[in-house]
Amino acid sequence: MSEKKDEMAEDQAQVEETFEDVLDEAVDELEALRAERDEMRDRFMRALADAENSRKRADRDRREAENYGGSKLARDMLPVFDALKRALEAATDELRAQAGPLIEGVELTQRELLNVFGRHGIKAISPKVGDKFDPLLHEAMFEAPVPGTVAGDIIQVMDDGFQLHDRLLRPAKVGVSSMPKS
Known part of the structure; x- marks a missing residue:
């Protein structure tokens, strides 16, 4: 056991x-x-x-x-706007009297182009003489001493600039004062 x-x-x-x-x-x-x-x-x-x-x-x-996505096309259309603007600026009163409907057609075309730009988020940057130069929106093409202006004031606008939404397509081309106010 x-x-x-x-x-x-x-x-x-x-x-x-x-x-x-x-x-x-x-x-x-x-x-x-x-x-x-x-x-x-x-x-x-x-x-x-x-x-x-x-x-x-x-x-x-x-x-x-x-x-x-359309920024390249938009950039390519800017010279068309510039050409229409220059054509209207070149039209004298005499020319407007002779070719009124033609000038009106150019104005309508420019307005419609701006409407199309607006529908697609493109807005013009149109500085005025006397505005402050902003390097984020403007391109200084020249500097010149102009009496009665402050350094950094816009003294001439050559071309409008454009933005697509919040991006700069083209800066406005401007002339800038280099003369301090006396």
């Missing part, structure tokens, strides 16, 4: 040792699965953040394409 008891104790010790080995393996496997889960969660969160960033970037690119 003691032999049987010893055998039973041995079997029980062997079962306990096997149980502990299985338990250790299960714990190790559980830890490996937790580590894998954490890694997968991290990869998922990164992929989710990348997808959100891509969506935002695509949204921004789409908005910019809508707002600024």
Whole structure:
């Protein structure tokens, strides 16, 4: 009977040792699965953040394409506006009397071009003589000392500038005073 008891104790010790080995393996496997889960969660969160960033970037690119996609065409149309403006400035009273309908047609064409520009977010930058020079909106074509002006005052406007929404298409071309007021 003691032999049987010893055998039973041995079997029980062997079962306990096997149980502990299985338990250790299960714990190790559980830890490996937790580590894998954490890694997968991290990869998922990164992929989710990348997808959100891509969506935002695509949204921004789409908005910019809508707002600024026509900037090259708009820039190419500016000389047309300049030509119409110069034609109207060159029209004397005598010419207006002789070719009134023609001049009126040029004025209507210029107005319609400005309306089209306005519908597409293009606005003219039209400084006046005496305005302050702004390097963000104006391009100084020359400086000259003009009595009665302050350095940095606009003394002549050669060409209007244009903005497309908040971007500068072309700066206004101006002459600037270099003479301090006395």
